[in-house]
Amino acid sequence: MITRRQTGGTVKFPKNTYRKELLRKKHEFLSALGLHSQKLAAVERSSEDDLTAHLQEQSVELGLSRVVHQQLREVEYALDRLASGEYGTCADCGDAISPNRLQAVPWARYCVNCQDRIAA
Numbered sequence: 569m570i571t572r573r574q575t576g577g578t579v580k581f582p583k584n585t586y587r588k589e590l591l592r593k594k595h596e597f598l599s600a601l602g603l604h605s606q607k608l609a610a611v612e613r614s615s616e617d618d619l620t621a622h623l624q625e626q627s628v629e630l631g632l633s634r635v636v637h638q639q640l641r642e643v644e645y646a647l648d649r650l651a652s653g654e655y656g657t658c659a660d661c662g663d664a665i666s667p668n669r670l671q672a673v674p675w676a677r678y679c680v681n682c683q684d685r686i687a688a
């Protein structure tokens with residue numbers, strides 16, 4: 569499904585869809601990090617700051633994968649950007665990130681061009 573609704577250069581993103589997907593990913597990463605569902609439920613009720621602190625403790629304790637943590641941070645960052653209304657724009661050049669890319673990588677913070685440049 570491709571959503572491409574251009575209104576005067578502004579792309580309308582189905583934010584709730586991305587938010588849901590990001591939250592789902594977040595849960596996936598959290599469980600990959602070994603947080604059990606009960607703990608997770610408790611964490612969900614706490615603030616984002618608590619969650620971050622909690623995760624930092626967990627990672628130190630358990631020596632968990634940096635990669636998963638990195639991805640989790642990307643997801644958190646994307647959720648922040650959703651909240652602040654910056655979601656869907658490239659953090660580098662400010663261009664709109666293509667909906668296709670966001671569907672594939674909902675936490676993408678750069679457009680394809682910038683991502684290539686940064687990865688190169």
Ligand SMILES: [Zn+2]
Pocket residue numbers: 658659660661662663678679680681682683
């Ligand atoms: Zn860019």
